[in-house]
Amino acid sequence: MVNITINGKLVQAYEGEMLLAAIRRENIDIPALCHHEAVEPYGACRLCMVEITKNEWDGWKNHVTSCLYPVEEGLIVNTHTPTVIELRKTILDLFLASSPHSTVIKKLAAEYGITRTSYEEVPDSTDCILCGLCTRICDKMGFSAISAVGRGHGKEIAPPLKEPPPDCVGCLSCAYICPTHYIQFTDNGKERTIWGKKFKLLRCEKTGLPTITEEFAAYLIKHREIPEDYFKINDLSHRRELALKMGQITQWGREA
Amino acid sequence: MRISTPKQLKELQKKFQDRDNKLAKKIIVCHGPGCLASGAEKIYQEFKKILSEKKITGITLEALKKTGCHGLCEKAPLVAIEPDKILYTHVKERHVVDIIEKTIKKNEIIPELLYVDPQTKEKIVRYPDIKFYSHQTRIALRNLGHINAADIDDYIRVGGYQGMVKAVTKMTPEAIIEEISKSGLRGRGGGGFPTGRKWATCRKVEDDTHYVICNGDEGDPGAFMDRAIMEGDPHSVLEGMIIAAFAVGARDGYIYVREEYPLAVINLQIAIEQAREYGLLGEQIMGTYFSFDIQINRGAGAFVCGESSALMKSVAGEVGEPRAKYIRSVVKGLYDKPTVLNNVETYANVPLIIEKGADWFTGIGVKKNSGTKAFSLVGKVRNTGLIEVPMGTTLREIIYDIGGGLIDGRPFKAVQTGGPSGGCLPDTMLDSPVDFDSLTKAGSMMGSGGMIVMDDRTCMVDVAKYFLSFLVSESCGKCNPCREGLYQLYKLAIKISEGRGEEGDLEKMEKLSDMIILGSLCGLGKSGPNPFLSTVRYFREEYLAHIRDKKCPAGVCRELIRFEINDKCDGCTACLMACAYNAITGSKKQPHVINQELCTHCGACVTVCTRNAIDVF
Amino acid sequence: MKQDFTTIPSIIARHPRKASSLIMILQDIQKEFNYLPEEAMRKTAETLEVPMSKVYSVATFYNAFSLVPRGEKLIRVCVGTACHIRGSKVIREQFENELKIKPGETTPDMKYSLEVVGCVGACAMAPVVMINDKYFGSVKTSRIKQLVGKG
Ligand SMILES: Cc1cc2nc3c(=O)[nH]c(=O)nc-3n(C[C@H](O)[C@H](O)[C@H](O)COP(=O)(O)O)c2cc1C
Ligand code: SF4
């Protein structure tokens, strides 16, 4: 365990964890739009910045992104200094100029007292804040179907050649992880569309309910050594079968 | 042939020196960036043709030499005659015969090709007597203009590889690091980080693999020192890298060269192959257990790839996005291995420090800033070119003594150093010394060495706008403060330059700048607001003129200016020819007029008018 | 312009078959074809076993790569600081007027492409223009017609 001080309170943190985790355990609310436990920290939105210092630093202070900074013995962390708040406001103000219609951004900015951006609204704005969560989760899933395209202010997230992505299996991880709900998909129980690519959904033989896409199933069977007939029924049916089996086992026990 | 003992190297050196001493005269045709852009290749070919056709006694083709940048690019193409140290400027193909017939054969000087001192109007024969050269101290650029870059023998002749051989055969890695630390050598890539300390940290990281990388990305637009060194003296870079590799225990090295520098890649590649042939690179160097080799990676056009973590990603074939560095790249760098990354000029200094000792090096420059710094002196200065001065030299000495003052005797307005991360300093700072700490204190920064002189016709709002536009397109786009913040800063600068500025805009920009500096992930964003901040610090009045009076005093911002021809016009038609929009009319020898309807305020006419006949309002 | 894509595999084969070769391979392809044909990007992804999305990401990140064919003559106007101070903006505009294209574009006859570049390292001779691999220093507006003609 490592001893650190957060906003004046002495707390213990786990060796190797990042500051953000320790801060959140204290129920201190700091925004962190590009952070998600499922993927490696990235440090792009800069909202989670905090002030750090140590007794032996002779008053020298540093500002770091808490999502990326590993806890250290003796660290003194302040999450809401005037400078830190000023920075968060500026960032949210800038996000409000680049994604003016995002409800998530609007709400968060309002929490910091900003209801209208003080900057020029960016032409052709979208709700994408380039947090990189979608591409990171897609990489982690093993598909790498989408990526960042271009650079600088023109950067965007897109499939290769901006065509329906060949490597996409329609798992929807990107859409679920997107903090601003920018990534859209449709799903009518038979067919699913995301990134302009259409997928057919498998159906559970027992319930008739849709499960996952054919492509996703094929991938899991091939690369994750999942039995071929596993996807014939859905999770619910799997669980039911299991429950049934368990019930039988206990039944036998009683009978004996 | 493999060189395996210090003695062998000495003997080789002696042999090459003797061979060189036999040449009665040497004809040096500069092939530096400036001369190449002014037709140096044609001059060289002409010399070659005549020398091979004419068979002049005592002069063979061996006397003809292509070298790296001689320095005084403004007067390109340059031809020097050694050992007499004669310098001919603005040489054309038609002069070649004359040079051979007169200077080479009869020791006659050709006055029309000599450099003319701008102040005294005196013609100067020997280049060491030209102020541009006499005020310099050359360490990193020591061989430029003197040796053939594509010939390792020529490098050995002037003492090349002595430092490396001494390091590998007579010193321990610890002793090398100690010597570099004692010399006070600081990184020449901009940040000024102590090189010795960097190497020491890297050596201490326990790992079976360490890497050494040379940063030849030279992203600062307006700087070409690194290009000149890589093209003109590639072995000095290799030698520095070999010493670094031996010191930190690296087996593999990489040189990352900016994509716009194809010749640097060629010359480095030749140098690497030659060094391998001599056994100075490769397996078991100098018969020791030390093995090291170098590979070249070409950049692909991204300023941010000069940043260390982005560069390492690019070497690995990925997108050059910087990563947050709470673990430094000396500890976890290329492929997550401990890595030393240094700039081209830093490496070029290393061999001499090892050879001559730290005390020699600290004797040059000023305290905490030992040695010299190379600069590309460009912009509105008379003697543009490549220079190297001891740290602590004042800006005035550089601009007026070496640079010869401003073109057309116009007033000095500002000097820009540090590229997109640096700033503009006004005349009140002319007497401040040029070193890492003084420049940072003044609100600029040393940077890699671009020094751009600006006159009264340069608008500071325009300069800030220029750098912001550069950074907006070069930002990697990963983090919000840089991607969105610099963009908004740029938009505000445009607003001011177009006369739409309002009270409060400057304060808003200053506040935003502070937040971009605080919040950005890498050095690009963290220093991106500097060009704006330094210009607003020293030239606030000029910003206010744009905002309050809707005027651009320097006559640059198009929306705020108007051109008119005054009565000094004698109808030379130069402006009429220069105008691409047919906005100027008038007949020869009659005063011309500008049609304001058609004029786009591009200013082409002003640049060609030699009579001062065009007023800017 | 070459449109013979059969050379692609041999270009790829010049480099070690590992992910770190990606940029170098794309550079060689760019050099050969003056742009990155889709086939070449696909083939590279396949050979190096790098996802196509990563290839596309790299291809669009770096300035050196072009996804559309470039003209025979690539005219690059330096807009670096030294050149900017010495009037590169006017030079750029004159090229635009002369060729009737903007930076990043190619003339319909595929003869010329115009680009701007942030410093080519010949700053002492500002303003500088590069036409293919050749440098032209101290460029004056009056010389532009001639530069477009030759080079
Ligand atoms: C945006 C950015 C661009 C940079 N560009 C260069 C460059 O072109 N050349 C260079 O040597 N260093 C550049 N640097 C500095 C490098 O990150 C690194 O500090 C330097 O190469 C280390 O070498 P040195 O200690 O020998 O100076 C850049 C830094 C940043 C943040
Ligand atoms: S500061 Fe700019 S260049 Fe650096 S990581 Fe952030 S966006 Fe990229």
Ligand code: FES
């Ligand atoms: S959550 Fe830490 S930078 Fe975005």
Ligand code: FES
């Ligand atoms: S600024 Fe144009 S060549 Fe360097």
